[in-house]
Amino acid sequence: MKLTVVGGGSTYTPELVDGFARLRDTLPVDELFLVDPAADRLEPVGGLARRMFARLGHDGRIVTTADLDAAVDGADAVLLQLRVGGQAAREQDETWPLECGCVGQETTGAGGLAKALRTVPVVLDIAERVRRTNPGAWIIDFTNPVGIVTRALLRAGHKAVGLCNVAIGLQRKFAALLGVEPAAVHLGHVGLNHLTWETSVRLGGPDGEEVLPKLLAEHGDAVAADLRLPRALLDRLGVVPSYYLRYYYAHDEVVRELRAGPSRAAEVAEMERELLRMYADPALDSKPELLARRGGAYYSEAAVDLAAALLGGTGSAYQVVNTYNRGTLPFLPDDAVIEVPAAVSPAAGPVPLPVPEVHPLYAGLMANVTAYEDLALEAALHGGRNRVFQALLAHPLVGQYDHADALTDRLIAHNREHLAWA
Numbered sequence: 001m002k003l004t005v006v007g008g009g010s011t012y013t014p015e016l017v018d019g020f021a022r023l024r025d026t027l028p029v030d031e032l033f034l035v036d037p038a039a040d041r042l043e044p045v046g047g048l049a050r051r052m053f054a055r056l057g058h059d060g061r062i063v064t065t066a067d068l069d070a071a072v073d074g075a076d077a078v079l080l081q082l083r084v085g086g087q088a089a090r091e092q093d094e095t096w097p098l099e100c101g102c103v104g105q106e107t108t109g110a111g112g113l114a115k116a117l118r119t120v121p122v123v124l125d126i127a128e129r130v131r132r133t134n135p136g137a138w139i140i141d142f143t144n145p146v147g148i149v150t151r152a153l154l155r156a157g158h159k160a161v162g163l164c165n166v167a168i169g170l171q172r173k174f175a176a177l178l179g180v181e182p183a184a185v186h187l188g189h190v191g192l193n194h195l196t197w198e199t200s201v202r203l204g205g206p207d208g209e210e211v212l213p214k215l216l217a218e219h220g221d222a223v224a225a226d227l228r229l230p231r232a233l234l235d236r237l238g239v240v241p242s243y244y245l246r247y248y249y250a251h252d253e254v255v256r257e258l259r260a261g262p263s264r265a266a267e268v269a270e271m272e273r274e275l276l277r278m279y280a281d282p283a284l285d286s287k288p289e290l291l292a293r294r295g296g297a298y299y300s301e302a303a304v305d306l307a308a309a310l311l312g313g314t315g316s317a318y319q320v321v322n323t324y325n326r327g328t329l330p331f332l333p334d335d336a337v338i339e340v341p342a343a344v345s346p347a348a349g350p351v352p353l354p355v356p357e358v359h360p361l362y363a364g365l366m367a368n369v370t371a372y373e374d375l376a377l378e379a380a381l382h383g384g385r386n387r388v389f390q391a392l393l394a395h396p397l398v399g400q401y402d403h404a405d406a407l408t409d410r411l412i413a414h415n416r417e418h419l420a421w422a
Contacts (some may be wrong), residue, residue: 001030001311004075006126007082007143008034008064009041011275011294014287016079017049019300021056027308033063035071042066044279051285072130077138077307080126080149084118085418087272091265096410098259100403103247106265107144107194109397110407113376113388116148117411118418120380123149127158138310138349140303141322147193148373150322151337152380161350162322163306164193164339166242168298173226174201177219178211186341188212189320190329190355190362191242193339195369197362198240206318206341206353212239237361247397248365268294309344317343321350328352331363336370368396383421385412 003020005013013034020029034049036042046064053060065071072078083090093111094104103109123143130137139160141150150162167189175182186208188200201215202208216223216234224231227243229250234240247254271294278288306319318341325336332338342350358366372394379387385408392404392411416422 001028002033002075003029003031003307004033004035004071004078006035006068006071006078006080009036009038009045010081010083011041011045011272011279011291012081012299013045014048014052014279015291016081016300016303017052017062018287019304020060021053021058023301023304024058024060027304027311029058029060031061031063033065033071033075035065035068037066039066041276044276047282048279048284051282052287055285068126069129069133072137073133075130075134075137076311077140078126078130079140079142079303079307080123081142082119082122082126083143084115084122085415087265087269089115089118089415089418091263091269092414094258094263094265096414097407098255099410100406101255102403102407103251103254103397104258104263105247108244108247109395110392110411112145113379113391113395114411114415116145116376117380117388118415119143119145119149120152120377121420124152124156127153127156127160131158138307140306140310142299142303145193146322147337147339148376148380150193151335151373152377154324154337155335155377159349161306161310161344162193162337162339163302164320164322165297165299165302166194166196166244167320167339168302170198170240170242172298173223174198174215177215177222178203184208186318187320188341188356190340190358191338192366192369192373193322193337194242194244195366196242196339197237197245199356199358199362201240216240239362251397306344310346310349312346317345318353319344319350323350323352326352328355329358329363329366331358331367332370336373365396368394372396383419388412 042064050062090106093106093114097104097110105111141162146162153160171185172182175185184203186202187198201212220231321342322337322339325332325338326334340352342352344350375391375394379391389408392398392407412422
């Protein structure tokens, strides 16, 4: 089995490699190609990856290259984890929206739109090259904003599925609080990427014992502290929102915090410099503890499980993924990309499981953000100042014409080198 990671020079990659090495019975990888144009990042990451495989007794071959076509040729699956513009672009995404009093964040709001505009054309070009070289390969997208990027891939007819680590992270946290194995916890996870709620927590499978009320009653303080939301809010909702909902439920508070700085991008950039220095050490043969602070916890386990299920390995039959709605949520278009549990198989790919009726409090916000994502994808595919303005005006974290107008100018000014139409 051959797997290819586009963006293989990412500091995330050792997390992924650790999963491939530990879980080789679930996903037997013979060749792992790490492709990245940045040799200064790729070589230390690749060196550490080889040492990790060796330490854990994995005899798979790891190849580092800048040649995308060679890397995807014959691949069974291609994982996308790229960042167009690097951390410098992320720093801008988190900064200039604050000038208008709006949240500055790399995956939602104005910053998230900027990232989508930079990313979608690049990802579609990569996917076309995969299709020319190897049309049977699955594309697994971990590149943010996952919902918009996955929708672009699916609309273009690619065999694609989106992946996020929010659900698996909550599953692991809930399992620890409840004193059970993670595999026993089944989440009623519903929403869009980075806009999700856990509406149920069941033990033993989709039809198992409902324990969400018990979880909130006995561990609500711990859950609320982790989300940085009031315990009283969780009690009133009776569900567990993802931590990204804090940008909506506590917008002004978050803006004040972000203005006080430093930015998350600055913190991550410093971490990345230290991680790359550590990766270059020939004595290091395991992922360092610092990587856990970088983000992406449990990404490797989610990726291994999903790839194994798609490719006929022994991965879990049920995964939380980003895929077409196809009537699962009747208040959204069939071609909206939603994030829900799905049955995953090599023959059918991801097929969403039935979802109970969604409360209007969540359905309304999902419909609003879906409309924004429609407009964002149009702007990413076709460009134009007015398309950018419309997407920003539609986003619930912007929503005022003067903010949308000013943010449009800032977005274009900060991203001109990445926008072919600007």
